[in-house]
Amino acid sequence: MLNIGSMDRRITIERETETVNPSGSVVKGWAPVATVWAEVLQQSASEFFTGYGEAETGTVVFRVRYRPGITTADRVTYEGTAYGIKEIKELGRRDALELRGEALK
Template sequence: MLNIGNMDRRITIERETETVKPSGDVVKAWAPIAPPVWAEVLQQTATEFFTGYGEAETGTMIFRVRYRPGITTADRVTYNGTAYGLKEIKELGRFEALELRGEALK
């Protein structure tokens, strides 16, 4: 069940776009696919994991937003100046909400 009262944070959902300059160069940039939306931040963690070269940290964030069609894992979420690449998108209810699991991009 979606609790609208918990959606007290603003996030921006962005999609990578390509623009061709008059010189023929292709420029890639991230552009919002909608105005900033209200979201509930469910979890924020710094997960440590071991790699062959030592320790590394990954910031994981889960956002819950009202249902919006067309969002894919190729998109990203920007929150508090940090961009999060979407790793998983889960539909909650029947077209009620989406749970976006993102990992901080470096």
């Protein structure tokens, strides 16, 4: 069940865009798709360890209200850090989404 009260952080979901300069060169950038309230969950210690050794640090789960159209090609910006979306999990019957993000370098 979704607990709306725990969604107390603002995140921005962004999508990569391409723009053509007057010179004809293509410039890639990120454009905001939505700024939403989210619950930010740090990954538990048991999830940090995999069969191949220690997993990447900087993995965070963002729980947001259901929003169609979000893909793993998008990213989340939270507190000045960009996180690439590695996994999207639907909770309930379109109640919410869990976006598993990994900090980008």
